[in-house]
Amino acid sequence: MRIDLVCPAAEDSANVRSLAMATLAALTPDDVELSLLDDIVRKIDPVTDIDGRADLAALTVSTKTAVRAYELAAAYRQRGVKVVMGGIHPTAMPDEALEHADCVVVGEAEGLWEQVVADARAGTLQRIYRHATLPEYRTPPWPKRSIFPTRGYVPVHSIQASRGCPFTCEFCSVAPFFGRKTRLRDPKDVAGEIRSLGRRWIMFADDNIIGHGEHSRALFRELMPLKLTWFGQASLQGMQDSDTLRLMAASGCRAVFVGFETVNRASLEACGKRQNHPQQYFEIVKRLHDHGIAVWAAFVFGFDEDTLEVFETTADFATKSGVFMASFSVLTPYPGTPLYARLKEEGRLLDERWWLREQRDGFPVFRPKQMSPEQLFEGWQQAWKLFYSGSSIMRRLPRALRTSWITLGAFLPINLFQRRLTYQKIVGGNKFFNRDRHAKRAEP
Numbered sequence: 001m002r003i004d005l006v007c008p009a010a011e012d013s014a015n016v017r018s019l020a021m022a023t024l025a026a027l028t029p030d031d032v033e034l035s036l037l038d039d040i041v042r043k044i045d046p047v048t049d050i051d052g053r054a055d056l057a058a059l060t061v062s063t064k065t066a067v068r069a070y071e072l073a074a075a076y077r078q079r080g081v082k083v084v085m086g087g088i089h090p091t092a093m094p095d096e097a098l099e100h101a102d103c104v105v106v107g108e109a110e111g112l113w114e115q116v117v118a119d120a121r122a123g124t125l126q127r128i129y130r131h132a133t134l135p136e137y138r139t140p141p142w143p144k145r146s147i148f149p150t151r152g153y154v155p156v157h158s159i160q161a162s163r164g165c166p167f168t169c170e171f172c173s174v175a176p177f178f179g180r181k182t183r184l185r186d187p188k189d190v191a192g193e194i195r196s197l198g199r200r201w202i203m204f205a206d207d208n209i210i211g212h213g214e215h216s217r218a219l220f221r222e223l224m225p226l227k228l229t230w231f232g233q234a235s236l237q238g239m240q241d242s243d244t245l246r247l248m249a250a251s252g253c254r255a256v257f258v259g260f261e262t263v264n265r266a267s268l269e270a271c272g273k274r275q276n277h278p279q280q281y282f283e284i285v286k287r288l289h290d291h292g293i294a295v296w297a298a299f300v301f302g303f304d305e306d307t308l309e310v311f312e313t314t315a316d317f318a319t320k321s322g323v324f325m326a327s328f329s330v331l332t333p334y335p336g337t338p339l340y341a342r343l344k345e346e347g348r349l350l351d352e353r354w355w356l357r358e359q360r361d362g363f364p365v366f367r368p369k370q371m372s373p374e375q376l377f378e379g380w381q382q383a384w385k386l387f388y389s390g391s392s393i394m395r396r397l398p399r400a401l402r403t404s405w406i407t408l409g410a411f412l413p414i415n416l417f418q419r420r421l422t423y424q425k426i427v428g429g430n431k432f433f434n435r436d437r438h439a440k441r442a443e444p
C-alpha cells in the first residue's frame, strides 16, 4: 500500500516541518510506503507531481490552505486516488471538506488514523472519523521526522509538550480543536524526544508553554541539562510567577511569542481574554528582557470596542516597550470559533465562506462596529508602518543590544526584513513577497 502525505501551503506559510504529517507517519504501519509532497519545499505541480500510484492521499488543511488543498485533492481524485483530509479546517467544516475529499478525520489523528489506514486497505473507508473522547497525550508516539527532506526548512525542529487551552478567547481555534482541558506530556518524554533529535535549537509548537504551573517548571528543569536554545508561545498569566520565568530562561528560552492582542481593556473583556491586563504589559516585557528573553508581540485590530485611535496607541506601546518584533493582524472570524458564530448570527460576515475567495491580505472579512472595513484595513497598515519606521527601530535597538547575544545579532537584520515586508506586502499588496524572496535567493 502507498500513501501520499500532502502539505498544501499558502503564499505566506512558514518554512517549518509539519508536525501533523510527522505524526501521521509515526502512526502508519511499517509495511505502508509513504511519500511526502510538501508545497513549502517545492510547490506541488498537480499535473506532473501527482500520479495515480498512491492508494490514498492524506492532506493536512488549515483555513488558509483550504483552497490549495481542494485543488490538490481534485488532482488526486481525477486519477482515481482516494483523498482523506484532516486538520483544523476540516474539523470545523467537515461537510465542506467532504465536497472535496472521500473521508474526513475530525480532531486529532491519534487513535483514528490507524483505523483510516486499515479501512482504506480493506476498501471500507468511512466518510467521517471522529473521537468519542480526546486522545491521551501523556506519552504520545514521537513524530517520525525522517519523512522530511534534509533541506528546505528553517533549521529548527518543532516539538509539542501540551495540547488544549482552558481559556475561552472568542476568536481562537485552539479550544474548539484541541479542547478546553489542557493535556500535558510527561516532561521526561518531551526531553527524550528532544534528545533523539540531536539538535540544540528547538521551537515549541504549544499555544502556551509557560501556563501550566508545576508542569511547566518540571519541563524546564528537564530541559536544563540539554543546553538548548528554544523559542515558544507564552501566555501573560504564566509570567506572573518569577520562579517559572527564571527556570524558563535557565532552560534556554531566548524568545517568546506573546499574544497581547490589544491594549484596549474593553476589547480584552469582550473577547474573553481576561487574563491579559494592559496595565501590566510594560512590566512583563521588562521582566522578560531582564531574563534575556526577547519578545515577539502580537496584536489584533477590529474588536467591537476598537476606535480609530487604537492603531497608533498600539504601535506606540509596542515601540515604547522595546519589543524585538511585533505583528499586527486584522481580527479574523475563523470557522468553528465563537467569533465566527456570533458575527454570522449578527449578519456581519461579508462572505460566510470568505476563505474560498481571493482577497487582499489584511482586508477584513466582516463589518467592524466602530469603523468601516476600509478604515480598519488602512489602520492596520498604519500600525505596521509606525512600528517598522526608522525611528521605532532605532528607539528599540538599545534594549535589543542588552537582552541577549541572539537579539544583539539578529535585531537589525530581522527588523529591516520586516520593514521590507511592511512596504512590499502589507502596504504594497505583493502576496508573492515570500516566493519572490526565495526565487531571488535561488538566482545564480
Ligand code: SF4
Binding pocket: 165, 166, 167, 168, 169, 172, 173, 174, 175, 207, 208, 235, 259, 273
Ligand atoms: S488565544 Fe491563547 S489563551 Fe486564548 S484560547 Fe487561544 S490559546 Fe488559549
